[in-house]
Every structure is written in C-alpha cells, then in structure tokens.
Amino acid sequence: MAKRKIFSTHPLFDEARIILDGECDVEYWAKPERPSRDEIANRIKDKDGIVCLLTDRINEDLLRAAPKLRIVANVAVGYDNLDLPACTKRNVIATNTPGVLDETTADFAWTLLMAVARRLVEGDSYARNGNWKGWNLDQMCGADVWGKTLGIVGFGRIGRAVARRAAGFKMHILYTATKRATVEIEKELGAEYRDLNALLAESDFVTLHVPLNSETRGLLDVPKFFRMKPTAFVINTARGPVIDEAALVHALEAGKIAGAGLDVFEQEPFIHPGLKRANVVMAPHMGSASVETRSKMAAMAAHNVAALFRGQRPPNMLNPEVFQTQ
Numbered sequence: 001m002a003k004r005k006i007f008s009t010h011p012l013f014d015e016a017r018i019i020l021d022g023e024c025d026v027e028y029w030a031k032p033e034r035p036s037r038d039e040i041a042n043r044i045k046d047k048d049g050i051v052c053l054l055t056d057r058i059n060e061d062l063l064r065a066a067p068k069l070r071i072v073a074n075v076a077v078g079y080d081n082l083d084l085p086a087c088t089k090r091n092v093i094a095t096n097t098p099g100v101l102d103e104t105t106a107d108f109a110w111t112l113l114m115a116v117a118r119r120l121v122e123g124d125s126y127a128r129n130g131n132w133k134g135w136n137l138d139q140m141c142g143a144d145v146w147g148k149t150l151g152i153v154g155f156g157r158i159g160r161a162v163a164r165r166a167a168g169f170k171m172h173i174l175y176t177a178t179k180r181a182t183v184e185i186e187k188e189l190g191a192e193y194r195d196l197n198a199l200l201a202e203s204d205f206v207t208l209h210v211p212l213n214s215e216t217r218g219l220l221d222v223p224k225f226f227r228m229k230p231t232a233f234v235i236n237t238a239r240g241p242v243i244d245e246a247a248l249v250h251a252l253e254a255g256k257i258a259g260a261g262l263d264v265f266e267q268e269p270f271i272h273p274g275l276k277r278a279n280v281v282m283a284p285h286m287g288s289a290s291v292e293t294r295s296k297m298a299a300m301a302a303h304n305v306a307a308l309f310r311g312q313r314p315p316n317m318l319n320p321e322v323f324q325t326q
Contacts, residue, residue: 004048004309005068009035009056010075013291016298023306024049041065049305051075051298055268059083063090071308073301077101078239080212084318094318095304099157100296101288106161108287109207109237112261116233116281117205118142143204143231143258145169151203153196153219154210154238155181162207163189174199178215200227205235212239220244225251233259237287240264249274263287 003025011028012020020026027043029035034055035043044050044066052058054076063069063086071093074082079096087094115121119142126132126140150166152159155177163173173191175181176199186193196219200206206228210216220234221244228234234257236243245266251257252274259279265271268285275282288294304314313323 005046006049006051006305007040007043007047008051009040010051010053012051012298012302013295015295016302019299019302019306020051023309037062044069048309049073051301051305052081054078054081057081058087058094060086060089063087063092071095071305071314073304075297075301078211079318080239082318088319088322091322093308093314093322095301095314095316096318097297097300098316100300101293102157102161104290104293105158105237105287106165108263108283108289109158109162109209109235109261110165112237112263112281112283113205113207113233113235114145116235116259116261116279117145119278121281122278143233145171145205147171148204149174149202151175151194151199151206152191153199153206153208155191156209158237159207159209160185160189162209163191174203196224197227200224201229203232204229205233207235208238208242210238210242212241217241218244220247222247222250225256228257230255231258233257233261235261237263240266240268245272245275248272252277252279 006020006024006026008026008028011030040056041062046068047066048068049071050069051073054074058072058081060083069092072082072087074094074096077096077098079094082094084094119140123140146169149172152162152173152175155175159175166173167190173189174194175191176194176196180193194202219242225247243266248260249272261281262275263283264285271282288297300316304316307314317323
C-alpha cells in the first residue's frame, strides 16, 4: 500500500521527522520565508494530511483545495488559526499539542514579569552601550515582585503552573476563569477567586493565560486598563488579540499602568509603534521556544498523524466526532 502523502509547512525536529518519515511520504517546506496561502493550497491539493503552525490559517477555502485531506495537525496548543467547523464539515480531523508546553510557557511568563518589573532590558542596554558610570542609589530602580499580588486571568494548566511559581515569591495569588477551580486546587495553590474587575483592581501583576475566542478578543480594553493600579504591570503570553493594543498604548502613555511584558501581539508580526518604549519588554512569540519543548510539540503533531494512518485514534483530536465517520 502506498504511503500517505503529507505536507509540513515547516521543517521539523529530528524526532518528529523520524515518526512521520517512517509512516508517510512527507514533503517539507524548506525555504526561510513562510509559505503563502496560495503555495500551501498548491502543495496540499493531493495530500492526505498537513502539519501546520499557528501562523498558517486553515479555513474553508484552503480545505476546498485539498479534497483528499484527512488530518490537520497543528503544532500548537491554541487553534484559533483553524476553522474547526469547516474541518468537521469536510470530515477532516484537527489536532493540537496540549500539555507539553505548559511549564515552558509558565517559565517565560515569569521571565517577562521579572524583566519588566526590574527593568532588565533597560539595564542591559544601559550597560552594553557604555552609559553606566558606576553605582548610584536611585539608578534603574524598578518594582519588587516578592510579596506582591499576582492576578492570573485564565486558570488552566499554564495559569496554574504560573501560580505554583508564585508561591516561591510569597505572592498573594488571585485568579479568574470561566469555571471556578475546586476548593482543593485553590487550597493547594493558595489562590483566591475574583471576578475580572476585582482582580484588575487588586493586582500588582496581571498575567493572561486564556485562549483566543469571541469572549476573550479585546478582553483588556480601555475601561479594563483604567481599573488597574498605576503601579501594575500586565503580562501576555497567551494570544495578542486578547489585548486591545491601542488601549494598552493609551494606558501606558497616560500612566494608568506601569508597564507590560508581551510575547504576543494583536497583528503579528506587526508591533504597534506605541509599544516600543522603555517600560515594555517585548519578545517575538517565543513562550514555548525551548529546544526540548518545541521538539516535543512537533513529535506530538507527528504522532497524531501517524496514529490516524495506522487506523488508530489520534490522541489530541479537537473534533473527535469526525474520527467516528472515517
């Protein structure tokens, strides 16, 4: 029996390639620039599956170009780049890579939090550019983290991982979520539930860990920023459009908040010019970017594809009802 044909929109780490190449005939995108939508449509027209990144928009038009397609394996936990109803309508299984990036992303949320609070990027530039003339009492003074109040918006796996790290800083932990955690989890993590408005008003640091959907798009807007303390910082390692960037710029310029640490942006890779300021630490969407974690993510996507074509149930299906029809 001929091997199933797969297109991967990016070269993959070795473990993932071993898995895929052992089961399928795989065509890997190898150019440094990302493939255009037209290029992807052309490459998948005779393919049985696609391994894609969160920057690849898989919608009805693209699926229509690939009548043989049976699986879309997203190398990401979030899947706002996938038109899930369109996949289901066309009996295409959609999968993601949950779990493996939780701790790494929580680490990076803390990296941003510490960096913006203690003015690390400013200090690095100051020292690196030869401007430092010696120690001074009020030089580069930032904000303490220890003992402050941390507000976690979204209390799933990543939000809870962030909370575990906060315990080491003796922080007062607040959280808000669509579904309140159990008493046991609240007690274990020392976390108290608040509605969003109360959390914003009380927190010294607000960190976002929600998926992007119709309810969370623009979640932090002008009124929400104006509820925050003028000494507070906002951290975003979730999805860029969860924050209204124009509102964030306004809040920063008006001194309504003290700063921000951002790994994601509203219109990536474009960054609002008003965010390029000393009290904003920015990163190019690298929250899960450790070799170990990105390798695991790619391998998980490859396992999803390989399982389907072995006649097995892919372990991370987003629309499992489709599997029953195949």
